[in-house]
Amino acid sequence: xxxxxxxxxxxxxxxxxxxxxxxxxxxxxxxxxxxxxxxxxxxxxxxxxxxxxxxxxxxxxxxxxxxxxxxxxxxxxxxxxxxxxxxxxxxxxxxxxxxxxxxxxxxxxxxxxxxxxxxxxxxxxxxxxxxxxxxxxxxxxxxxxxxxxxxxxxxxxxxxxxxxxxxxxxxxxxxxxxxxxxxxxxxxxxxxxxxxxxxxxxxxxxxxxxxxxxxxxxx
Numbered sequence: 001x002x003x004x005x006x007x008x009x010x011x012x013x014x015x016x017x018x019x020x021x022x023x024x025x026x027x028x029x030x031x032x033x034x035x036x037x038x039x040x041x042x043x044x045x046x047x048x049x050x051x052x053x054x055x056x057x058x059x060x061x062x063x064x065x066x067x068x069x070x071x072x073x074x075x076x077x078x079x080x081x082x083x084x085x086x087x088x089x090x091x092x093x094x095x096x097x098x099x100x101x102x103x104x105x106x107x108x109x110x111x112x113x114x115x116x117x118x119x120x121x122x123x124x125x126x127x128x129x130x131x132x133x134x135x136x137x138x139x140x141x142x143x144x145x146x147x148x149x150x151x152x153x154x155x156x157x158x159x160x161x162x163x164x165x166x167x168x169x170x171x172x173x174x175x176x177x178x179x180x181x182x183x184x185x186x187x188x189x190x191x192x193x194x195x196x197x198x199x200x201x202x203x204x205x206x207x208x209x210x211x212x213x214x215x216x217x218x219x
Contacts, residue, residue, distance in 0.1 A: 029045060031043070032044075033066070033081070034082065034083035039065055040066040043057055043061035044061060045060065054083075079101045080102050081103040082102070095117045097120065104125070104128070108131055110132075112172040112175050114173040122168040124139065132175060132176070135178065140181050140218070142218070167215050171217070171219040173219075181218070184216070185217075
């Protein structure tokens with residue numbers, strides 16, 4: 001005997017709610033940060049947004065204004081996308097952060113200086129320079145180590161630096177060139193300042209005697 005029509009509709013509606021909830025909970029949001037008109041916007045997006053489309057990001061993502069103080073001691077465990085227009089903005093948003101999966105999109109034709117940004121625990125980097133040099137998005141993996149190091153709880157030091165053994169230095173001048181994205185790593189460095197003395201970061205870097213570091217230069 002077939003169930004009453006009302007009972008069938010109620011059952012179908014209930015199942016639909018559970019299916020929709022399961023689909024939504026299975027989706028992972030990504031973080032998008034950009035600076036527009038001297039305002040920093042921090043957005044959580046359930047789907048990718050076309051690079052540098054600020055209006056679409058505000059429409060499709062859940063965004064809020066981020067105060068400069070909120071940038072200190074920043075940590076991004078999953079996916080982070082940054083749209084930027086100049087070196088100072090990128091440095092403010094990215095320097096001395098903990099992030100594993102990073103995408104950088106240049107949203108202007110500005111020439112960037114040959115300065116380095118320090119990133120902790122970076123595993124994957126994607127770069128889009130279409131605003132300056134129309135080309136396909138580039139991607140690289142910086143290391144294939146285990147998950148334990150980047151996922152460990154960071155210990156904060158002065159100027160927002162964390163103790164970590166995987167450190168990447170990103171040359172911002174790479175956005176000025178049409179050449180392919182490149183990287184090289186130096187492993188098992190016990191004393192960073194002795195091996196790479198010309199980088200001023202190490203003047204305040206907390207060197208630990210029982211740590212061996214992996215340094216990656218991205219250019």
